[in-house]
Amino acid sequence: MMNLLVIFLAAAFTENILLARFLGMCSFLAISRQMKTSVGLGFAVVFVTTFTAAINWLLHTYVMVPLGIEFLEFIVFIVVIAAFVQLVEMIIERFSPSLYFSLGIFLPLITVNCAILGVSLFMLNKQGFGFWESLVFGFGSGIGWLLAIILMAGIREQIKEDKIPAGLRGSGITLIITGIIALAFVAFSGMIK
Amino acid sequence: MTFWIAVGSLCAICGILAVLLVIADRYLNDYGICKLIINKGAREEEVEGGSTLLNSLNSTGIFIPSACGGQGSCGLCKLKVTAGAPPILPTEEPHLSKEERADNVRLCCQLKVHENMELEIPEELFNIREFNGTVESLENLNHDIKRLRIALPAGEELDIIPGQYMQIETPAYKKTPEPVYRAYSIATDPRDKTHIDLVIRLVPGGICTTYVFEHMKEQQTLALNGPYGDFRLTDTGKEMIFIAGGSGMAPFLSMLAHIQNEGITRNVTYFFGARSKRDLICLDKMAAFEAALPNFKFVPCLSEPMPDDNWDGETGLVTEVMKRHCPDLTEMEAYLCGSPGMCDASVAALTANGMPAENIFFDKF
Numbered sequence A: 001m002m003n004l005l006v007i008f009l010a011a012a013f014t015e016n017i018l019l020a021r022f023l024g025m026c027s028f029l030a031i032s033r034q035m036k037t038s039v040g041l042g043f044a045v046v047f048v049t050t051f052t053a054a055i056n057w058l059l060h061t062y063v064m065v066p067l068g069i070e071f072l073e074f075i076v077f078i079v080v081i082a083a084f085v086q087l088v089e090m091i092i093e094r095f096s097p098s099l100y101f102s103l104g105i106f107l108p109l110i111t112v113n114c115a116i117l118g119v120s121l122f123m124l125n126k127q128g129f130g131f132w133e134s135l136v137f138g139f140g141s142g143i144g145w146l147l148a149i150i151l152m153a154g155i156r157e158q159i160k161e162d163k164i165p166a167g168l169r170g171s172g173i174t175l176i177i178t179g180i181i182a183l184a185f186v187a188f189s190g191m192i193k
Numbered sequence B: 001m002t003f004w005i006a007v008g009s010l011c012a013i014c015g016i017l018a019v020l021l022v023i024a025d026r027y028l029n030d031y032g033i034c035k036l037i038i039n040k041g042a043r044e045e046e047v048e049g050g051s052t053l054l055n056s057l058n059s060t061g062i063f064i065p066s067a068c069g070g071q072g073s074c075g076l077c078k079l080k081v082t083a084g085a086p087p088i089l090p091t092e093e094p095h096l097s098k099e100e101r102a103d104n105v106r107l108c109c110q111l112k113v114h115e116n117m118e119l120e121i122p123e124e125l126f127n128i129r130e131f132n133g134t135v136e137s138l139e140n141l142n143h144d145i146k147r148l149r150i151a152l153p154a155g156e157e158l159d160i161i162p163g164q165y166m167q168i169e170t171p172a173y174k175k176t177p178e179p180v181y182r183a184y185s186i187a188t189d190p191r192d193k194t195h196i197d198l199v200i201r202l203v204p205g206g207i208c209t210t211y212v213f214e215h216m217k218e219q220q221t222l223a224l225n226g227p228y229g230d231f232r233l234t235d236t237g238k239e240m241i242f243i244a245g246g247s248g249m250a251p252f253l254s255m256l257a258h259i260q261n262e263g264i265t266r267n268v269t270y271f272f273g274a275r276s277k278r279d280l281i282c283l284d285k286m287a288a289f290e291a292a293l294p295n296f297k298f299v300p301c302l303s304e305p306m307p308d309d310n311w312d313g314e315t316g317l318v319t320e321v322m323k324r325h326c327p328d329l330t331e332m333e334a335y336l337c338g339s340p341g342m343c344d345a346s347v348a349a350l351t352a353n354g355m356p357a358e359n360i361f362f363d364k365f
Helices: A002-014 A025-031 A035-067 A070-095 A097-110 A114-125 A131-158 A171-190 B002-028 B053-059 B098-102 B123-127 B207-215 B246-262 B283-292 B318-325 B340-352
Strands: B033-038 B043-048 B078-083 B105-107 B117-120 B129-140 B145-151 B165-170 B180-185 B195-201 B221-228 B239-243 B268-274 B296-302 B332-338 B360-364
Touching (some): A002 A131, A035 A131, A070 A097, B033 B053, B123 B221, B145 B207, B165 B207, B180 B246, B195 B207, B239 B318, B283 B296, B318 B340, B332 B340
Parallel strands (some): B033 B117, B239 B332, B332 B360
Antiparallel strands (some): B033 B043, B078 B117, B165 B221
C-alpha cells in the first residue's frame, strides 16, 4: 500500500510527465488559455492514461514478452490508445451525454497526445511493476498532467491583461512560465527518496 | 521466424481491436427508431436514431436552409427544439445569442437524434425545395445590374409569396474553393410558377456576383433552393411607401405584379434612389405599372445627376425626397429593401415623420 502511494506521488510530482519530461506540450500550450477547457482536457487525460497504462501492461506482459516481440511496443501501444479512445468516446456518448458534451471534443485530441504514449513506455522502464503498480503509475501521471495544465491556465488567465513584450506573447511566455513552474517542482524531489 | 510472429501478432491485435470497435459501434450507436414530433404534433416523422437532426429531417423531405452543408459554420439551420435535445454543444455556442438559448434554439446540423424529439419548424420551410434550374436569359439592366431569369426543371412549379428570396449556388471556381450560397429576392410575377427572376448588382470582389457577371452563361444549369423569408405585403389596406435603389427593386417588381393581378387598390408610392441617370433600371416596367395601376406612383430620385442627364425629376437623397412628399406618415406602411445603411437611414427618416416602427418592414442585404 505504501509502495503504491510512493509510486503515485512520484508520478504526479517528482517525475511529472509534463514539467519534468516536457511531454504533451502541444495540447498543453493550445488548451491552457482557458480554465474550463483545461480542466476538461485534464480529466480526459487522467482517464485515458490510467486505463491505457493498465491495458498496455497486460498486453506487454502476457502477449508481447512471451512471444518475444517487445520491439513492437511503440506501434502496439499507439494502436491500443487510438482504439481505446474511440471506444471510450462511444461509451460516454451513449451512457453519459452530459459528460460527453463537456469532454467529447477533447477525447479525439488525446489520441495524439505524446504524454499518453510516454506513460505506457516509461512504465516498462520501471523494474518490477505489476498490474496495480502500472495502474497507479498511469493515474498519477495523468493527475500530474492535470495539475500542470490547471496551474498554467490559472496563470494565463491572470496575465491575459498584462503588457507582455510583443515577441513573447502566446507560446513564448507560456514556455517561460512552464520552465519556472518546472523549477518549482524540482523541490518535490526531497519528498521521495 | 520472429518476423512472422511479429507480423502475425500485430495483425491479430489490430484485428481484435477493429472487431471490438465494430461490435461496440453496432450496439452503442444503435438508438433505434426515434420520433420527431413537429409543431406540437401537427406532423410526426419516424427516423433512424444516431445521425444529425439536419440529415434526419432531410431524409423525411423537410429541407432546412444550410449554406455550409452541416459543418456548423453558417448558423442558418437554427430550429427550436423543445424536448429531447442534449445541452448546448461547444460547436453551437458561437452562433447562439442569450435570447436564443433561453428560447431553446439550436443548430440542427450539430444535434444528433438520440431519442424522441419535439421541435418547431416554421410553416414556410415545408415549402422549401431544391432545384437544378437552367439559366434562360442574362440581361443587362444598366452598367452594373443584371437580370437573371432561371427556368425550373420541366414539370416543376414553385409557389412564391412576393417579397421572398431564393438562394443560388455559386459552384467552386477561382474565387472560391467550395460552393457558396447567396440569397437574392425574387422579382418574378407570382403567377409565373415555372421561372425565377433575380436582379443582381455587381459587388466588386463579390464571390457570387463576380461569377454571375464574368462566368455565367445562358443555358447552363444552376442549383437553387427556396423560397425563404417573411418580407411580404400586409392586408391592412393602409397606404404604402416602397423605398429601394439598385437591385433592391427586385421584391417590388414581384409585389407590384401581385397588386396588379389581384386588383388591389391601395395607394403605393415607390421612391427609387440612384446617383445619376445611368443607375436607373426598369423605367419601362415602372411606366407600365403606372399606366395599369391608377393608385401607383413611381418617384425616381437622383442624388448627383450629371450635367448631360437633363434631369427634371426629383433630386436629393431618397430619404429627403420621401420626407418632402409625405409630411405625415402616421397612417402609412413602409417597405424597404437595401443595404443595412440604407435601411437604417430610411427608418430614421420615416419615424421622424411620424411612422410607427411596427409599420416598417424591411429586407436587409
